[in-house]
Amino acid sequence: MxxxxxxxxxxxxxxxxxxxxxxxxxxxxxxxxxxxxxxxxxxxxxxxxxxxxxxxxxxxxxxxxxxxxxxxxxxxxxxxxxxxxxxxxxxxxxxxxxxxxxxxxxxxxxxxxxxxxxxxxxxxxxxxxxxxxxxxxxxxxxxxxxxxxxxxxxxxxxxxxxxxxxxxxxxxxxxxxxxxxxxxxxxxxxxxxxRFAWTRARFGPPRLTWGADLVGTSLVETGVVDPDRYTGAVAALAAAHGATRYFAHRRESVEKLHRIAVETGLEIVRPDLPLELIARRGPIGRTVLSFPSTVVHTLPAALAGTGVTITVCRIAPEWLRETASPRAQGFLAGVAESARSAHGLSLTAA
Missing domain, CATH: 3.40.50 (Rossmann fold)
Incomplete structure (x- = not known):
């Protein structure tokens, strides 16, 4: 107590x-x-x-x-x-x-x-x-x-x-x-x-599924990435890696998520807790795909020792909107590269 x-x-x-x-x-x-x-x-x-x-x-x-x-x-x-x-x-x-x-x-x-x-x-x-x-x-x-x-x-x-x-x-x-x-x-x-010691002590270890899960991002909502390019990339990644579920970011719009569901066939999951807890609680795919975001650094710590493989999906320069900051491409590339060097994660392109 x-x-x-x-x-x-x-x-x-x-x-x-x-x-x-x-x-x-x-x-x-x-x-x-x-x-x-x-x-x-x-x-x-x-x-x-x-x-x-x-x-x-x-x-x-x-x-x-x-x-x-x-x-x-x-x-x-x-x-x-x-x-x-x-x-x-x-x-x-x-x-x-x-x-x-x-x-x-x-x-x-x-x-x-x-x-x-x-x-x-x-x-x-x-x-x-x-x-x-x-x-x-x-x-x-x-x-x-x-x-x-x-x-x-x-x-x-x-x-x-x-x-x-x-x-x-x-x-x-x-x-x-x-x-x-x-x-x-x-x-x-x-x-x-x-090191996410509290999360690992309170939740899991998770049951793993044979499929892959894809983690969504709010880069479209913040004006960084073009919505058509983003949806196309999600479809390509799902097809290439056999992903079945899409874990939505809490800021993603309903309209965008509906489009992703219709055009890709992915099951949209809107987590009721931060993804680190959801993933640790499970079930979670043996492979987790994510665009450059915080989770490519937090999930390796939260899921340490569980056997889950995390792959970072690069953001191509042509995906960026005119409204994106001039620093966006370099910053996102840096997040991806730092995840590879810090945690040994693999990088992939859509």
Whole structure:
């Protein structure tokens, strides 16, 4: 029986996605921190909310305090959330964040300067965060197109600049990056490897099926990849590898998934938990195909010793849309190559 959390937790985590909450649990398990309050800054899309509620139940079952904050609940939600969260921020010894690029998290960090900060994975953005921190650049998501900043971004520039300073190592402030991704530690920061010990202890090992499973991505929804090229690539991969199921990303549109189902015959699976837990719980294919994304680094750790083979599917340059950032091709290629070098994964083309 897990002991109840303390009344005034000394460690505070802000999460906005199911994957962030999973990695906060992994960090708390690794660090041995029962004195943790998890604040869910609730998103608006139903898939993310549903997965987050299930992850919140898992966190409570582990004995952690969880607070659900309707941070985007219409007019007045933001100032109300800032007022409600200020006391916890002021007494926290360490703040754990899942998305350093989040405007919401950046705004919260302007309320005070935490003595210690831990950044956990929320996709491949961790790689870009570490690189930008090292180079002293402003925080910008890798898939944002390189253009002049709009009025809203200019208005928030002081907030972003202050948040960046408070996410960087400095006098009296320790910074840790807890990650399953291959990142170089910025000067003054530490990098701790996420081996998914909590996931492996709580779930599985999975039953393996003889077929292959394909992991979806939201690169179409973020304006990086052309939808026709993407659907064609999924069809080609399914035919070449005998894939039968398509595990959808929570941000993939219903229209796109319907098209994939009709044109490829794949069974569309919309997971109710992060894929690392779904795969570990099983059943899962003996071969898992994925486009360059976080899972090509997290699944090898979560599925270690199970016999599952993970293959990375390259993104061809001609798949990219005009709206894609000039950095997109190099970044995605780097994710694929780093997965091969770090985990020995094979690469394939559609």
């Amino acid at each position: 897990t002991s109840a959390p303390p009344a005034t937790p000394s460690h505070l985590a802000f999460v906005e996605s199911p994957v962030q909450l999973l990695n906060v649990l992994e960090w708390a398990c690794h660090a041995g921190r029962p004195d943790l309050l998890v604040v869910v800054l609730s998103p608006t899309d139903p898939m993310s909310r549903g997965q987050l509620r299930r992850m919140a139940r898992l966190a409570r079952d582990e004995g952690y305090a969880v607070r659900w904050q309707e941070a985007r609940g219409g007019r007045g939600a933001l100032p109300r959330a800032l007022r409600d969260l200020a006391p916890a921020l002021l007494r926290a010894e360490r703040v754990v964040v899942g998305d350093p690029f989040s405007r919401y998290v950046q705004l919260l960090l302007t309320l005070f300067g935490p003595r210690a900060v831990t950044v956990v994975d929320d996709g491949t953005a961790t790689m870009e965060f570490a690189a930008q921190l090292t180079r002293g650049e402003r925080l910008v998501r890798w898939h944002r197109r390189g253009r002049a900043r709009d009025a809203r971004e200019l208005a928030l520039a002081p907030v972003t600049a202050l948040a960046r300073r408070r996410l960087a190592p400095g006098r009296g402030r320790a910074v840790e990056i807890f990650t399953a991704l291959p990142v170089e530690a910025p000067e003054g920061a530490t990098v701790t490897a996420n």
